[in-house]
Amino acid sequence: MSLKFGLLGILNYGSSTGYDLKKAFDSSLSFFWQAHKSQIYKELTSLERDGFLSVENVVQLDRPNKKVYSLTDRGREEFLGWLKSDLSEGDFQVRDTFLMKVFFWGELDREEACRKLEAYRGIHEKKLESYQAVAGHIRDYSALVDPEKARYWEFTARFGYRYSENCIEWAEEAIHLLKEGENHG
Amino acid sequence: MSLKFGLLGILNYGSSTGYDLKKAFDSSLSFFWQAHKSQIYKELTSLERDGFLSVENVVQLDRPNKKVYSLTDRGREEFLGWLKSDLSEGDFQVRDTFLMKVFFWGELDREEACRKLEAYRGIHEKKLESYQAVAGHIRDYSALVDPEKARYWEFTARFGYRYSENCIEWAEEAIHLLKEGENHG
């Protein structure tokens, strides 16, 4: 359901093509939402059919033709309605296959569990670095765009940073407990 | 994809019916995975078709008949294969509609953003309480079941607790930044 609003939200900044929307997703929303191009093209078609977007065919000579989508008034209303709507249960539901595995780790031996925790920590350490880079990009941007927007982009990047930090601390705590338990477990 | 392994994992503890598997999901896996009963019944049918489960029809007189599913050897192999498999990209991808909204909050005024952050904090404060209750239940259980299993159940509960704690701290930080920005923004 949220891909729809992600697309409307980006198009609220300005008109765009499916191709560029995919790039926008990959570069700025991918921490908390991923989208395949096939899904983006499908969704754009139905948003246009429903009157939330208008489309213009742009013929190009040196490159493939393209379809430029623009938010209609109805589309903007739809987007703002979603944005203002109250938080609901679904906004808090997490799905995490890694934690599902952890839940069943009683079937593995502790060495294997420790190795997996260390791999997990390593991945989040790399993510920390990339969030710092993202934070830098946003600061560069915020000089150019509405700083009121950039403020919230920073909040989401900060969330990602803190999230990975927390995963690392949790993993270290768990590793510690496993190694402690080895002696008198 | 992970519902499959969640079901195999619980059935690895012992045979069960769709009805009871739904309860097991709701009571212990729901923090990181939710499942509807319609989906559970569908999945059980295909797991049996694929030879990962066997099924026994149990006729009852005072209650509706039931189907008791049991893990086959193939099913146990399939489960352990998944459990031992290396972490992949998909194990780290987050989907969070709340953060999607935050990303676009530049379209709202700050008071509204603050109110939503406070609601968010409030919800996670309630979640913190429920995780403490969960941790208690696990400790009660761990006297009865294999403590090596309970250890990992605690890890996932601890993750949930820390996650909500982190959300609260992030929200407070964000509220602070918004209120600070009011004066000289």
Next chain:
DNA sequence: AGGCTCATGTAACCGGTTACATGATTAT
């Protein structure tokens, strides 16, 4: 009388993933 628990599902739909398909231009 009314609501909860036990116990099963089907049907319609929506959202998301993977693979396939094309083809010119531009940069290394």
Next chain:
DNA sequence: ATAATCATGTAACCGGTTACATGAGCCT
């Protein structure tokens, strides 16, 4: 030469959600 970029999609499939449907027994 070759790989990347630009730009569009389709098709098949899988996974997940919502609503509908039934019906006995037990508790208040």
